[in-house]
Amino acid sequence: MSHRPIIALDFASRSEVAAFLEKFPKEESLFVKVGMELFYQEGPEIIRWLKALNHSVFLDLKLHDIPNTVEKAMTGLARLDVDITNVHAAGGIKMMAAAKRGLEKGTVNGQKTPLLIAVTQLTSTSEEQMQHDQLIKVPLQESVLHYAQCTQTAGLDGVVCSALEAQAIHQATSENFICLTPGIRPSGSAVGDQQRVVTPKEAREIGSTYIVVGRPITQAADPFEAYQIIKKEWNGENE
Ligand code: C5P
Numbered sequence: 282m283s284h285r286p287i288i289a290l291d292f293a294s295r296s297e298v299a300a301f302l303e304k305f306p307k308e309e310s311l312f313v314k315v316g317m318e319l320f321y322q323e324g325p326e327i328i329r330w331l332k333a334l335n336h337s338v339f340l341d342l343k344l345h346d347i348p349n350t351v352e353k354a355m356t357g358l359a360r361l362d363v364d365i366t367n368v369h370a371a372g373g374i375k376m377m378a379a380a381k382r383g384l385e386k387g388t389v390n391g392q393k394t395p396l397l398i399a400v401t402q403l404t405s406t407s408e409e410q411m412q413h414d415q416l417i418k419v420p421l422q423e424s425v426l427h428y429a430q431c432t433q434t435a436g437l438d439g440v441v442c443s444a445l446e447a448q449a450i451h452q453a454t455s456e457n458f459i460c461l462t463p464g465i466r467p468s469g470s471a472v473g474d475q476q477r478v479v480t481p482k483e484a485r486e487i488g489s490t491y492i493v494v495g496r497p498i499t500q501a502a503d504p505f506e507a508y509q510i511i512k513k514e515w516n517g518e519n520e
Pocket of ligand 1: 289291316403404405441442463464465473475493494495496497
């Protein structure tokens with residue numbers, strides 16, 4: 282099976298998501314990302330609904346709290362049968378290990394434990410901000426690689442990162458460590474507010490494991506056509 286780009290469902294309500302999904306053939310099983318905006322409006326029911334439609338779900342809630350709280354929250358998320366979810370690496374190795382334990386506890390018999398990845402430094406954080414606000418006095422890249430290594434030590438599956446960081450992260454961890462990368466733009470499309478973007482082809486060549494694509498699909502005149510073009514480029518078809 283070819284790899285599906287993950288579509289960021291950055292919508293405010295289930296009705297908007299439903300209107301968007303109607304533009305795809307019913308039998309097309311998608312991989313979608315649900316973030317805080319949608320989840321906090323619609324709650325767990327939105328995940329049950331998407332899974333019942335046969336879509337895979339990356340639940341992007343970026344948990345960061347004390348280990349016990351994160352463990353219990355993750356137990357609940359695993360019961361929703363999400364495919365990927367995440368935490369902030371800044372929560373620490375103990376918190377990340379607790380998150381993984383929680384997911385394992387909540388996985389219903391016979392189902393797959395959700396993949397767990399961590400956010401290192403948000404891509405909205407500049408080196409200057411990191412050094413000033415977090416008092417981390419090393420270059421940004423060093424902090425990202427350190428957090429990636431902590432994530433691996435905690436037993437997680439990978440990180441969310443810029444495709445431009447994927448190579449260095451693989452070197453610092455291992456080749457099969459997941460690098461899930463947003464900031465993707467097919468050649469010739471609007472960049473929007475993203476700063477450092479790469480094309481699906483470049484992401485594949487650099488070593489992204491998954492790509493997350495939002496507006497180039499959600500705002501396209503024909504979302505299914507845009508999705509198919511990006512999916513082909515991501516899979517290296519028609520090259
Ligand atoms: O519309 P666009 O393709 O820019 O959407 C990318 C998605 O990935 C959004 O949901 C955005 O919040 C998310 N994201 C990101 N950069 C990160 C982490 C998440 O763009 N570092």
